[in-house]
Amino acid sequence: MKITVVGLGYIGLPTAAMLAESGHEVVGYDVDKRLIATLASGRADFAEHGVREIAQRALASGRLHPSPMPYPAEAFVICVPTPTIDHRPDLRAVESAFASVGPLVQEGNLVILESTVPPGTTAAVAKKTFLPLGIDLDGIHLAHCPERVLPGKIVEELLWNDRIVGGRRTIDAEMARTVYATFARGEIHVTDLVTAETVKIVENAYRDVNIAFANELAVLSEALGIDAWEAIRLANCHPRVDILSPGPGVGGHCIPVDPQFLADANPFASELIQTARRVNERMPHLVVRLARNLVPTGGTRRKVALLGAAYKPDVDDARETPALAIERLLSDAGYDVVAYDPLVTNYGGNVVADLEAAARDADLLILVTDHAVIRDLDPERVGRLVRSRLLLDTRNAMDLDRWNAAGFDVHVVGRGLARGASLAGAA
Ligand SMILES: NC(=O)c1ccc[n+]([C@@H]2O[C@H](COP(=O)([O-])OP(=O)(O)OC[C@H]3O[C@@H](n4cnc5c(N)ncnc54)[C@H](O)[C@@H]3O)[C@@H](O)[C@H]2O)c1
Numbered sequence: 001m002k003i004t005v006v007g008l009g010y011i012g013l014p015t016a017a018m019l020a021e022s023g024h025e026v027v028g029y030d031v032d033k034r035l036i037a038t039l040a041s042g043r044a045d046f047a048e049h050g051v052r053e054i055a056q057r058a059l060a061s062g063r064l065h066p067s068p069m070p071y072p073a074e075a076f077v078i079c080v081p082t083p084t085i086d087h088r089p090d091l092r093a094v095e096s097a098f099a100s101v102g103p104l105v106q107e108g109n110l111v112i113l114e115s116t117v118p119p120g121t122t123a124a125v126a127k128k129t130f131l132p133l134g135i136d137l138d139g140i141h142l143a144h145c146p147e148r149v150l151p152g153k154i155v156e157e158l159l160w161n162d163r164i165v166g167g168r169r170t171i172d173a174e175m176a177r178t179v180y181a182t183f184a185r186g187e188i189h190v191t192d193l194v195t196a197e198t199v200k201i202v203e204n205a206y207r208d209v210n211i212a213f214a215n216e217l218a219v220l221s222e223a224l225g226i227d228a229w230e231a232i233r234l235a236n237c238h239p240r241v242d243i244l245s246p247g248p249g250v251g252g253h254c255i256p257v258d259p260q261f262l263a264d265a266n267p268f269a270s271e272l273i274q275t276a277r278r279v280n281e282r283m284p285h286l287v288v289r290l291a292r293n294l295v296p297t298g299g300t301r302r303k304v305a306l307l308g309a310a311y312k313p314d315v316d317d318a319r320e321t322p323a324l325a326i327e328r329l330l331s332d333a334g335y336d337v338v339a340y341d342p343l344v345t346n347y348g349g350n351v352v353a354d355l356e357a358a359a360r361d362a363d364l365l366i367l368v369t370d371h372a373v374i375r376d377l378d379p380e381r382v383g384r385l386v387r388s389r390l391l392l393d394t395r396n397a398m399d400l401d402r403w404n405a406a407g408f409d410v411h412v413v414g415r416g417l418a419r420g421a422s423l424a425g426a427a
Pocket residue numbers: 006007008009010011012029030031032035079080081082093094096097100114115116117146147148149150151253254
């Protein structure tokens with residue numbers, strides 16, 4: 001097929017490459033002209049190795065054409081961002097992506113929205129786009145196929161994950177299924193548009209609630225005098241319990257954002273979802289409270305080095321990362337803050353790829369992201385750089401024995417914290 005993919009970000013680029021590798025002729029359109037120029041030169045500056053490889057292979061094959069404008073095609077696949085503003089969905093990119101392909105769509109074409117959206121969006125935006133152009137929705141095929149891959153494993157999960165394919169009519173879903181079936185090896189589940197839209201955000205709301213529960217256990221661990229990590233590990237030995245992990249907060253483009261698409265449908269009927277959001281949004285404040293207890297400013301400037309800026313390990317993605325909230329809160333409280341992250345360049349905060357620049361003369365290290373390169377740091381080397389051998393581990397990621405042996409005083413969020421440094425005090 002001739003396919004135009006709209007939006008070549010974390011999702012669109014690997015999807016376009018996968019479609020091209022499966023033999024389709026793919027135009028990849030993006031409003032970011034610099035990105036298009038880079039891709040046109042055959043380069044894909046994508047941190048995730050597998051994605052970089054498949055994208056560069058697809059570009060070299062000549063079946064993936066980056067373009068600063070959309071082209072007519074038999075199928076259009078829309079993968080543009082869907083953030084929130086003030087906790088409400090911002091659908092402007094989806095509307096403008098539909099508007100850009102609207103005039104190109106012909107009878108019998110298939111339009112697939114992959115972006116995560118509030119239930120009802122695909123049909124509403126399609127009507128708003130196509131009806132004024134005189135295009136009857138019965139004359140085209142309309143589908144929503146939410147993307148559910150995990151950054152860090154994008155290529156593997158594009159291939160092997162089950163997919164949900166929702167159609168305006170069954171025939172629309174079946175058309176979309178044939179496109180994904182050219183590369184997807186997981187099962188393809190066919191449903192209607194609004195169910196497909198809902199399933200995706202239900203998955204992420206479920207994870208947000210689960211993480212909030214783990215975070216609440218971390219805070220409660222002090223009152224209980226227990227190690228929340230060990231309690232969760234043992235509880236998870238039960239076959240019907242699966243609690244996620246505490247941490248410094250929840251980041252990324254999906255989990256902190258998507259639950260708000262559900263809550264927005266009826267704020268009065270979504271207390272659990274909203275409470276979970278608040279619990280998770282409070283975690284950076286609790287981490288900072290803890291840091292301030294460990295290293296009070298006391299009139300002198302203190303330096304805090306964040307280990308990691310990405311929102312999760314081994315990716316370059318720092319969208320909605322709790323590291324930024326932690327940095328800003330500490331800066332407001334008068335600390336000098338620098339984050340060490342060799343993967344992240346675009347952060348919005350003060351990030352460096354040089355460990356020495358970050359850790360030198362630091363009064364406190366806070367582990368925010370458990371990148372492999374950070375877990376593998378040599379505590380002896382780090383110890384020679386810092387002013388105080390003090391580490392606050394928000395992810396229980398560091399090898400305590402090694403860091404203790406190197407003279408570090410290590411505090412782990414969720415492990416009944418000591419010496420007056422309290423999480424719960426800030427709750
Ligand atoms: N990143 C993830 O892990 C992930 C996982 C599952 C689902 N999703 C969903 O997939 C969608 C895309 O997310 P992403 O992470 O790929 O976003 P992204 O920000 O990485 O990429 C989006 C791309 O779309 C381009 N763009 C924006 N508006 C455009 C327009 N009108 N026309 C053409 N191009 C446009 C941007 O320039 C950018 O390159 C979102 O709805 C997101 O929630 C993301």
